[in-house]
Amino acid sequence: MKLLSRAFATAVAAGAAAALVSLTGTVGATAAGSGTAAAPALTQVADEAPGYAVEDFAYPDADRILAEQGIVLKRGDGHITLAACGSETGLLEVWARSKDKVCFRVSGNGGYLSLEIPSVYGVKGNAYATEVTMTVEDEEKSFDIAKNTWTPVGESADPNGRDHMLVEIRATR
Template sequence: MSVKPQRKRIALRALGAAAVGALAWITATAGLPGGESQRANPAALVADEAPGYAVEDFSYPLADKILAEKNIVLKRGDGHITLADCVSGAGLLEIMARDKADKICFKVVGDSGWLTLEIPAVYAVKGNDYTTEVDMTVGAEEKSYDINKNSWTPVGEAADEEGRDHLLVEIRSSK
């Protein structure tokens, strides 16, 4: 008896589908670990074993350690403005604050960046090759300053007619 090639393919497909169905039935009725609840809901098995979602909250890494060691509050940012060692070279944003003996430096990378922080009594910022703006507060009042590229810009109490202490709260830079 000769079977035409088209009928042979149809027969093989049907046999394959039957085998897959039988395997699925065996797995669903006896082969899943974890008891009845997972047999009733096989998706639960996969969901329980899958890793959780990674949600970026933009919190500054090691902020608690930096606060303890340097008394600088670094809150949130996009990772393109980071605290740097001032001796690490040129191209850094440099910040002078009255209650800090040394400069505080930040490295900027990428096309743009932002960082929220708290540094009290800031009176000068030296820019780098980026266009930079800083936001400061004094009491309930907020002030923004455009920072000169590659030179010092008076900000806060140095630019305030009343000489009031200003808190640096945000840095934004872009190319």
């Protein structure tokens, strides 16, 4: 019953609109009945096209992490992230004289992270093939990290025992 009354009301409204158009000869007649209606003015909503979102790959909350933990996290692709050590298994562990243990979660098929952790001497790998890049004086050195085991890097792998700064982590499946 409701359906029939709604259909009837719609038909009556459509018929009234058709009758108005046929009497005035135009769609949009005014109340005064002048058969011409002014076209609505177009209003510009924005001065220009919307801007583009540009990803700079800067690490989110890097300033807060530096202030709280003294770790410089620069840029990455979002697949290597700082994690609380012991919060889960399979974390990449970085050992440094300056910070003790710092842990990272790797997700997806791999990732990249640019950072600065001084005095690094060991890295415990996870299920990913990982390479770390370090600097010492004016040199840059790379170390392949064995999966799921400890790898000596930096000062523990340097015959002169010099301090090495961890500057990059790359991981792939």
